[in-house]
Structures are given as structure tokens and as C-alpha cells.
Amino acid sequence: MELWDLYDHHMTKTGETHERGKPVPEGRYHMVVHVAIFNDQGEMLIQQRQPFKAGWPNMWDITCGGSATAGDTSQAAASRELHEELGLEVDFEGERPRLTIHFGSGFDDIYTLIWNVNVDALILQEEEVQAARWASEAEIHRMVDAGEFIPYHHSLISLLFLLSRQRGTVTQRDRGEEAQLK
Secondary structure (H helix, E strand, O other): OOEEEEEOOOOOEEEEEEEOOOOOOOOOEEEEEEEEEEOOOOOEEEEEEOOOOOOOOOOEEOOEEEEOOOOOOHHHHHHHHHHHHHOOOOOOOOOOOOEEEEEOOEEEEEEEEEOOOOHHHOOOOOOOEEEEEEEOHHHHHHHHHOOOEOOOOHHHHHHHHHHHHOOOOOOOOOHHHHHHHO
């Protein structure tokens, strides 16, 4: 039995736990984490889910993700999921997610990394992951449209690629444009 911590609408732990698979109580939320790894060529490391996975079987997904378990911080959950699913060791302590997205019964903290991972050296979690490879933004969009990739909004995929190259929500301006804004 997997337990999740529950959070209020401020993303503050309530001290309550919840059993995975049961409906999350009204006014309570659980945490999900994702990690998207990009290489120097601007490609994202993607994984294909096993055919026997309950959710999105055989579909391709971003690098890794999963629900935080009771006692996890967002950073600990991201480290654990990356290690469990792909055998990669990353310490996210001291890091903040690049993006947090709220959904009906929870919120999703998303981390991005630039790392030229050797796909052949990955240790895939047999219970969850059947394959991994690099893919461009355009290729992922095509895969979403073809029903091969989890149907994330195209704008989210594009935003992840953008956030892999920069922090924040404002584009870089040259000093002349900046002076005109003052």
C-alpha cells in the first residue's frame, strides 16, 4: 500500500496521508513530480511506459515522473523517481522546480536538467519502463498527434524545451530595449 501526503490549497502539508488508488478528499491535494532531461543538441530524454502499466500503457512520456510518497519532499521524490525509473543519481536538494502545475486532485512539480546521458547506460525499471531515447521538440509534437506520446498540451512540451534553456518567464532583451522600458 502506497501512502501520499495530503496538501491544502496553499501546497502546505496537512499532516494527513492518503492511500493511492482511492479518491483524494475534496479540498486536499497530492504531489506529483516530473524530471525532463535535455542534451546539448536540444533533445529531451523520453521513456516508453510498459504495456502492462495501468495508466497510459505503451505510451511515450517525458524523462520520468510519479507521485511523491508520504514523507517525501518534492526534491526527494524527483531524485527517487529518476533513480527508480532510469537508474540515474541526481541530488535535487536546494533546487526548486522549474514549473508547478495544478490539476484537479494535486499539483505537479517539474524539474529540468541539461545532461548528455548515455541511453545505453540507463538501468530501466522493468515494472514501469520498456525503452528510452532522445527526441526533438518537433518529434514529440508529432508523437502526441499520432497518439504515441501521453497527450500533453503542445504548449507544455514547448514550454519545457524553452525552460531547459532559460529560467523565468521573460525573454532576454538587449540593453537598449531595457532602457526604453524604464
